[in-house]
Amino acid sequence: MLARQSLSRFRVYRPLAARTLGVPHVQRRTKVTGRVAQVAGTAGNVLLIGSIVTMFGYIAYTLYDNLLAENGVTRVYNESLDLVRASPDIRSIFGSSIRGFGEPTHGQRQRQRAIAHREYMDNGQKRLALQYNVEASRDPQGVRGVVRVDMGEAKKLGTWDFNSIVVDVYRDNKVQKTVDVLVTNEYKRESQKSEKEQRNRMFAPRGNADGSWFGILRTDNWRK
The missing domain is CATH 1.20.5 (Single alpha-helices involved in coiled-coils or other helix-helix interfaces)
Structure with a gap:
């Protein structure tokens, strides 16, 4: 009994490792x-x-x-379509009610197709080309128009203006006529110059040292 009482007076100390690795470490x-x-x-x-x-x-x-934006595709599409609808020549073909749409499809969502367009540089000028389709809202009767739009940015002012709005009228997938809704004089000169250069390249002298086109008929110029 005395031995138990004497032992109870002493405190029991845990080792240092036991004290530091306890609950505080988990916390x-x-x-x-x-x-x-x-x-x-x-x-x-x-x-x-x-x-x-x-x-x-x-x-x-x-x-x-x-x-x-002035050259935004949707904005250019809407503005050019208004000009197409207001053209007397176009109204005489398609009537007073004309709808525009993207690439033609056989589905019911043809008006939701994206508008074909591309941006390019021409002689240092930013240009935008747009193409979409138009037809009569009621009973098209196989008549469809392909609208080709060209715009250019003025170098000094930074504004965009129409160069041309041309409509190719198709009937049964064949071109019947072309209507110039809007064509500037500058664009006409550019087109004429481009056509002239293309014709010159087509009929350029070739095949003979003297520059004659008929030199290609000489047998010594033929490939062997």
């Missing part, structure tokens, strides 16, 4: 894990917000580029 590990999870969650939120901002920025740019 520190839990705090580190929580911080890592918090950082990961914050980074994920930043990436999500950045993706949303980028997406809305792209949508805003696309809407501006198509609807508000």
